[in-house]
Amino acid sequence: MSQEPAAGVTETPNEGVDLRDMSIKPEMYRKIDRIIEKYRSRPGSLIPVLQQAQEVCGYLPDKVQRYIAAGLKISPSVVFGVATFYSFFTLVPRGKHVIRVCLGTACYVNRSEEIVDKLKEKLGIQVGEITKDGKYSIEAVRCLGACGLAPVVVVGQDTYGAVAATKVMDIVNKYE
Amino acid sequence: MEIKLTVDDKPVTVKAGSTILDAAKAVGSKVPTLCQDDNLHPFGSCRICLVEVVGSPRKFTPSCTTPAMEGMVVRTMSPAIIDIRKTVLELLLINHPLDCPVCDKAGECRLQDLVHEYGLGKPRFDPVKKYLPADYESPIIERNISRCILCGKCVRICDEQNAVGEWAFTRRGTKARISTDFDRPLNCEFCGECVDICPVGALTTRQFRYRGRPWNLASARSVCNYCGCGCVIRYDTRDGRAVRVVAPNDNYLCSKGRFGWDAVHHADRIMTPKMRVGGKLVDCTWEEAVSVIATNLNVIRTKRGVDTIGGLGSVRTTNEDNYVFQKFLRAVVGTNNVDMLGRLRIPRGLDSAFFSGELAKIRSHRAILVLDADVGEINPRTGIEIVNAVNRRGGRLVLVNKGENKFNVLAEAVIVDSAEAALTGLIAALSPGGQGVREDIRRAAVVLLEEPSVAIIVPARVSAKEVSLIKQLAGLLQGVTFYPLVKRSNLQGGLDMGVISDYYPGYRKQGEDTTAAFAASWNAMLPDKPGMNALQMLEGIASKKTAALYIMGDDPVGSDRKLAPVLKDLEFLVVQDIFMSETAKLADVVLPAAGSAEKSGTFTNVERRLQELSQAEEPLAEAKSDWEIIQLIARKMGGAMNYASPKDVLAEIRSVVPQYRDLAPGACWPAELSPIAGTDADLSLASGTIMKDEVITSDRLLFSSGMTITRSQEISTIRRVKVATGK
Ligand code: SF4
Ligand code: SF4
Ligand code: SF4
Ligand code: FES
Ligand code: FES
Numbered sequence: 059m060s061q062e063p064a065a066g067v068t069e070t071p072n073e074g075v076d077l078r079d080m081s082i083k084p085e086m087y088r089k090i091d092r093i094i095e096k097y098r099s100r101p102g103s104l105i106p107v108l109q110q111a112q113e114v115c116g117y118l119p120d121k122v123q124r125y126i127a128a129g130l131k132i133s134p135s136v137v138f139g140v141a142t143f144y145s146f147f148t149l150v151p152r153g154k155h156v157i158r159v160c161l162g163t164a165c166y167v168n169r170s171e172e173i174v175d176k177l178k179e180k181l182g183i184q185v186g187e188i189t190k191d192g193k194y195s196i197e198a199v200r201c202l203g204a205c206g207l208a209p210v211v212v213v214g215q216d217t218y219g220a221v222a223a224t225k226v227m228d229i230v231n232k233y234e
Numbered sequence: 235m236e237i238k239l240t241v242d243d244k245p246v247t248v249k250a251g252s253t254i255l256d257a258a259k260a261v262g263s264k265v266p267t268l269c270q271d272d273n274l275h276p277f278g279s280c281r282i283c284l285v286e287v288v289g290s291p292r293k294f295t296p297s298c299t300t301p302a303m304e305g306m307v308v309r310t311m312s313p314a315i316i317d318i319r320k321t322v323l324e325l326l327l328i329n330h331p332l333d334c335p336v337c338d339k340a341g342e343c344r345l346q347d348l349v350h351e352y353g354l355g356k357p358r359f360d361p362v363k364k365y366l367p368a369d370y371e372s373p374i375i376e377r378n379i380s381r382c383i384l385c386g387k388c389v390r391i392c393d394e395q396n397a398v399g400e401w402a403f404t405r406r407g408t409k410a411r412i413s414t415d416f417d418r419p420l421n422c423e424f425c426g427e428c429v430d431i432c433p434v435g436a437l438t439t440r441q442f443r444y445r446g447r448p449w450n451l452a453s454a455r456s457v458c459n460y461c462g463c464g465c466v467i468r469y470d471t472r473d474g475r476a477v478r479v480v481a482p483n484d485n486y487l488c489s490k491g492r493f494g495w496d497a498v499h500h501a502d503r504i505m506t507p508k509m510r511v512g513g514k515l516v517d518c519t520w521e522e523a524v525s526v527i528a529t530n531l532n533v534i535r536t537k538r539g540v541d542t543i544g545g546l547g548s549v550r551t552t553n554e555d556n557y558v559f560q561k562f563l564r565a566v567v568g569t570n571n572v573d574m575l576g577r578l579r580i581p582r583g584l585d586s587a588f589f590s591g592e593l594a595k596i597r598s599h600r601a602i603l604v605l606d607a608d609v610g611e612i613n614p615r616t617g618i619e620i621v622n623a624v625n626r627r628g629g630r631l632v633l634v635n636k637g638e639n640k641f642n643v644l645a646e647a648v649i650v651d652s653a654e655a656a657l658t659g660l661i662a663a664l665s666p667g668g669q670g671v672r673e674d675i676r677r678a679a680v681v682l683l684e685e686p687s688v689a690i691i692v693p694a695r696v697s698a699k700e701v702s703l704i705k706q707l708a709g710l711l712q713g714v715t716f717y718p719l720v721k722r723s724n725l726q727g728g729l730d731m732g733v734i735s736d737y738y739p740g741y742r743k744q745g746e747d748t749t750a751a752f753a754a755s756w757n758a759m760l761p762d763k764p765g766m767n768a769l770q771m772l773e774g775i776a777s778k779k780t781a782a783l784y785i786m787g788d789d790p791v792g793s794d795r796k797l798a799p800v801l802k803d804l805e806f807l808v809v810q811d812i813f814m815s816e817t818a819k820l821a822d823v824v825l826p827a828a829g830s831a832e833k834s835g836t837f838t839n840v841e842r843r844l845q846e847l848s849q850a851e852e853p854l855a856e857a858k859s860d861w862e863i864i865q866l867i868a869r870k871m872g873g874a875m876n877y878a879s880p881k882d883v884l885a886e887i888r889s890v891v892p893q894y895r896d897l898a899p900g901a902c903w904p905a906e907l908s909p910i911a912g913t914d915a916d917l918s919l920a921s922g923t924i925m926k927d928e929v930i931t932s933d934r935l936l937f938s939s940g941m942t943i944t945r946s947q948e949i950s951t952i953r954r955v956k957v958a959t960g961k
């Protein structure tokens with residue numbers, strides 16, 4: 059007697075969420091302390107605190123989120139809710155170089171999905187994952203506002219337009 | 235300010251600040267809602283309540299969030315609106331499993347009702363639904379995410395009313411769902427309020443899972459027996475057996491009130507009367523038990539004297555039980571040795587038995603001083619009122635708390651100290667020349683001084699010193715009302731019923747006049763010798779002043795193990811209870827009493843409110859209601875007792891207890907009606923040589939207070955989680 063519906067597609071609740079707490083060092087917590095201190099008594103401070111904490115740690119694992127919740131005296135569920143709402147926040151570590159591929163309409167019709175497939179194949183990781191050496195991670199993003207250049211790939215701070223799937227690794231290999 | 239508008243061609247006038255929904259309700263138009271609740275902040279997410287505002291550019295507007303405005307012309311039922319509602323439902327059903335046949339909410343589900351009313355519509359969307367897995371890992375509560383319509387009621391009630399904030403909206407777009415941080419299982423107060431308010435079957439309780447369909451249930455209104463708040467509950471029964479408890483008035487219930495009733499089904503219940511034969515307790519019939527008790531009491535009365543017999547009443551049994559109990563000892567046995575250990579819990583020197591305000595009024599105070607930060611565990615309902623006062627009414631909270639809990643976040647000022655130190659500091663700060671007080675205390679004092687009405691939450695246990703400080707502080711503030719915390723459900727009722735050695739029912743002090751008056755009403759000879767109080771009776775065992783004890787619904791040995799050898803010295807001990815308590819194990823006769831769900835009668839809660847219990851289940855096996863048992867014994871001993879039901883007892887109570895004469899069920903009797911309120915009379919018992927080591931520590935915890943709650947399967951589950959997670 060299961061209440062689980064028989065038909066349909068089932069997702070796992072943790073999909074895309076890595077519970078590993080990699081490399082959060084004590085000094086990072088001290089920095090977060092100072093961020094919390096600065097914002098503690100200001101309402102609506104959760105988003106800037108999360109932003110700055112992500113700058114410090116590179117990502118927002120469970121421990122860091124719960125640490126912030128305790129510091130700001132808000133419910134950890136709310137912190138998680140905000141962190142998962144904004145695509146800016148990442149709950150998994152990012153590579154040294156983040157490769158963002160646009161899957162917005164213009165880029166998509168210009169076959170940006172092939173770029174994603176190529177990256178996945180060559181780097182051996184899925185979207186949202188990080189390579190073993192910690193160098194690269196792939197992210198799929200919505201319209202970057204550069205549709206004229208479609209398909210668009212951004213590596214770190216640099217934007218590349220009219221990228222062909224066959225050439226994308228040449229770009230990536232420029233980043234050590 | 236009033237606003238006039240027209241809804242469905244009917245003119246209506248509403249208060250400024252009302253919504254279109256309020257106006258529609260006022261003219262009797264039925265506008266469906268899903269995410270709206272009168273007690274929660276407006277949210278406006280579901281869009282099912284859209285109405286048409288004639289001439290407005292937006293045309294369709296959610297009635298639950300749009301303010302009613304002068305001259306508005308509103309239509310709630312035009313064909314266009316019906317169409318829109320159908321679309322809203324269609325969208326809600328895109329990924330909804332419609333698994334109503336196995337959904338415990340079916341029959342009480344708002345979505346089901348609406349789809350039933352408006353129709354399923356034609357399937358325009360991908361017939362392959364995307365389901366999210368159900369969460370069966372949380373204790374007590376099951377979460378079926380696919381059924382969720384993201385109305386946010388659970389999120390809001392847990393935050394706004396409970397100040398717990400266990401739920402939040404997580405993720406976005408089609409992946410949005412309510413969850414906890416990193417989707418961990420629930421670890422909250424487990425009040426079940428979110429389940430109760432969820433309009434669909436996304437949140438359900440494990441206790442009720444597959445236990446019945448709402449349309450097949452019978453129900454009985456009653457009162458929660460787990461603390462002095464005495465919340466109103468409704469038992470829903472199937473085939474004569476309770477399957478769940480719900481809040482009949484949309485009132486708050488805590489975990490104990492909602493889930494803890496199942497203790498009554500625990501295997502430890504005493505099923506039959508038992509008597510001691512050759513040192514062992516063996517089952518016997520009611521006739522045997524009753525005659526053994528009558529004979530022994532008669533023999534002891536003759537041989538040792540009537541005043542060696544005593545009775546301890548209960549803070550857990552009904553008014554009727556306690557009334558009959560004290561009458562039995564006074565009028566049938568012939569002694570005033572009738573009392574209750576619950577008096578140990580009355581703050582000394584503070585007429586706590588008379589001064590509590592109504593709990594719902596806590597939120598009307600501008601400032602609230604909480605002297606016991608465990609309020610949420612001792613009297614959960616009182617805790618909720620405090621959260622409401624702050625979150626809904628902007629009340630200012632001053633908290634005395636050495637540790638840290640959810641109230642810290644709500645408090646404007648926190649005094650990190652003991653109640654005594656905080657009181658001393660506050661008095662110093664508020665007295666002329668109040669210099670040199672600590673900053674946290676000074677801040678707290680300012681808050682209390684600035685406000686014209688202050689609620690003081692008095693700890694369940696206070697010392698005489700603290701009491702005098704509380705009184706002194708109250709004298710320095712304006713509009714003070716006390717709200718004492720009371721752990722036991724019917725302490726007030728027990729006192730009202732005269733289970734006090736030197737008072738008759740209604741707080742009438744024993745004396746020539748009162749004795750004559752009660753002798754006349756009861757048509758019996760009454761002893762004029764003063765009785766021993768509960769502690770004197772226990773202390774008297776060693777000196778042979780007490781030879782026999784009749785204990786109804788209390789477990790002194792469970793509270794203080796050192797009493798075990800003491801009670802062994804009694805010549806005769808009768809215990810009547812629902813479980814085989816530590817005290818019952820020592821008894822010569824043990825009588826099975828009916829549990830809370832199995833009886834009717836009344837309780838009087840901390841507000842002095844008369845609350846009615848009606849019977850939901852037949853008493854288990856041989857169990858009987860306490861008053862009924864006492865009556866059997868009284869009659870065996872030649873007493874004239876002829877109550878057919880608790881109603882008869884209540885009628886007699888009304889005739890002899892002035893406070894109850896015209897007291898309607900659900901009403902509170904006014905403190906002024908007590909002849910001893912405001913006098914020096916003190917109902918508290920100071921613990922002497924005995925009951926000093928009462929186990930009060932475990933007593934405090936929400937999930938482990940008392941013999942009954944620890945036998946609730948659901949509450950035990952919660953307790954295990956709490957222990958395992960150290961939360
Ligand atoms: S059971 Fe009570 S405390 Fe727990 S999530 Fe639901 S409303 Fe909040
Ligand atoms: S679980 Fe229920 S109350 Fe909570 S958002 Fe979903 S439908 Fe609303
Ligand atoms: S607050 Fe007290 S009376 Fe109300 S449900 Fe909880 S235990 Fe029962
Ligand atoms: S769609 Fe890729 S930049 Fe706009
Ligand atoms: S009830 Fe009005 S938007 Fe949900």
